[in-house]
Amino acid sequence: MAPWAVVFDDHEVENNWADEVPEAPDPEFPARRAAAFQAYYENMPLRRTSIPRGIDMQLYRRVRWGRLATFHMLDTRQYRDDQACGDGYRDCAAASDPARSITGAEQEAWLLDGFRRSDAQWDILGQQVFFAQRDNNSGPLTVTSMDSWDGYVASRDRITRGWLAAGVRNPVVLTGDVHAHWASDLKLDYADPTSRSVGTELVCSSITSTGDGADSASGSHPWFAFNPHLRFQNNLRGYVRTTITPGQLTADFDVLPYVSRPGAPAYTRASFVIEDRVPGLHQTADNPVPSAARTAAPSADPGQQTVQQETVRP
Template sequence: MLNRRSFLMAGLTSGLPSLVPSAGFGAPFTLGVASGDPDPGGFVLWTRLAPEPLAEDGLGGMPEASVPVHWEVSADPEGKRVIRRGVQVAAREAAHTVHVEVRGLPPGTPYWYRFKAGPHLSPTGRTLTAPAPGTMSWPLRVAVCSCANYQHGYFTAYAHMASERPDLVVNLGDYIYEQGSDHLLGPTGNVRDHASPEAVTLADYRRRHALYKTDPDLQAAHAAAPWVVVMDDHEVLNNWTNLIPAERRQNAFRAYYEHMPLRPSARPGGTAIQLYRRLRWGRLATLHVLDTRQYRDPHLCGAGFSSCPLPPGPSRTMLGLDQEQWLLDGLRSSRARWDLLGQQVFFGQRDRDPGGEQLVRQDAWDGYTAARLRVSEGWIQADARNVAVLTGDVHAHWAGNLVTDYDDPASRPIGAEFAVTSITSGGDGHDIAPGTDPLLAANPHLKLHIRHRGYLMLRITPDALTADFKILRYVSRPGAPVQTAATLTLPDRGQGLTGLI
């Protein structure tokens, strides 16, 4: 057993080298701590040593030498009952980041963790292991978030997420924004400042991630629960596909991995990063984490809303053929009550010009309709019991039934989509008067559209998936209260969404 005093002394008595402030760095845990990707036996722990997190070279004010970082996992928040401990070396080539894979723990159990470098002790984080395979453990409470633009507002939504103590946080992308200080939010300008040009180099991306992680509300959300993360576009470049320069993609991928609680298996190799993966929560739920950026075919008609005159072609893919087959195989073999698809861009159809020429967003699945149909028919053929698609990107809360024929109002629901609004992107947002939303009137499968900032809180049981759409009415100043603007439920083996809007 390792008590607090012996943990603080570790490194001075372990025989490993230990650096202290006089040896070249000050208090290093300025970016907080995080955990992620829980399984029944463990999770990954993350931190980074960065006494000067915004140092121009992107290296956080650390010396060249590697630093031993001690870590411990406890069964209590005070750290009195330590059950795992170890040492991980933080190296300069990885910006002194640490990724620890903890294994061999009992399933379905909360834990607390912390780090130490030299005499410095990190904040304490809370995490947990997934339930044992084959068990029906419930409820599962999942916070879903995306699109946090530092320049557009304060991250108050993250603080509210943390206070709800979810079992899991799913971040669906746009964790950072690559844009420079000259990219302004409308005529009133930005609320906060990136204080640097657009991120392009490795140092740029490292500094941008560090800036975001200095935010205390984001640190609180990471410390409250394990995260499952996947990137969208702004972690690299707005609306990017694999046609962007390889060096920039490589820089962005490397910095993303360095700053996320990802397992070492996700460490990028050159211009590729392995982000699609599968997490199981006993027999209750399986989360299929999808990557809709890295393997997609290029846009045919740009990324925005358009009526594309070019034929889409039956072989066009959003996921790439390997990932698509991986998803369909996983759905066929799934024994979960709920299959959740965590992905980035709008899955169901959104026609902005119904009755006229179809006007849809080409960067979303509307620009890859053959791939959408293959995936939808795939989960029908797999006899998946319940499918819910979780979506980011759109800067508004949306919910709708998923069907195979969006042009047939009588088409039977085959699942549901829950799209989460942004944490800050787009600024304060605004109300839509009840009964006046033309998009809901013209797209009968869509049931909800809210244009305020916030996050989703899901409660998943064997009988239902219930989604609370949380909103904040302003992000242009800190401290906004949170409220539940709507609640929708997808019943087990149900025929579509029900609930209070």
């Protein structure tokens, strides 16, 4: 039996909602949010402390696995400022406003205090949206997702500097949201290619959302050319398996060649190791899906496909 530590993102309520602001004006949004929270609580393994109270639900919390790991489960929806510059991918000065927060002040203080008190070998942030910077523009502009931590740059900086100031031994961020596998080294200064790695992010693909997808060569996504901290991307459906020991964390990015019909075999597409006290990813396996199992060719424009996959809703 495997334990579950669950947190919601946006689609349990509405696409890209932010605190009490829906994606589009809707007087019924508070009622929808309250009903969604109630349904979530009734159908997910949550403690009584998370019983919804109207449009509020206590979701952020800590789960300790002895001295080995502490899981800081975050909520980046209920307390965030509205997405800057109208959401989407933007070159947006407001995204760097230090007054903006994706966690809210109270949750941020709770997280930073948790870093200071932690005696775990591994501090894992279980949360919703992409933490590392992903610039999709090869030119002088920095065009990033306003729904991710890129839309709340100062908020990300405070959290990152917070785990450094606290001496967190091994910070690892676990992420979902973007319907594809990604892996990244985390930096203090993404504009400086020589900036040292200060943590690691593992991003899990969706189980079925966006359909079958397609395999592609590791490192072939065009954004890698101007985001050197990005280490892996794959657009097949699947999941990430992590094995945590005192000496290392191993991450296996498992994929299915198709999900549109039963019977798909699972493959470990890539594996990475994070060594104790050594921030950053070391790839230990790169296994393309066998050609006989493939059902689609990679997109001719993976960058545009990524933007559409994350921003266009049916």
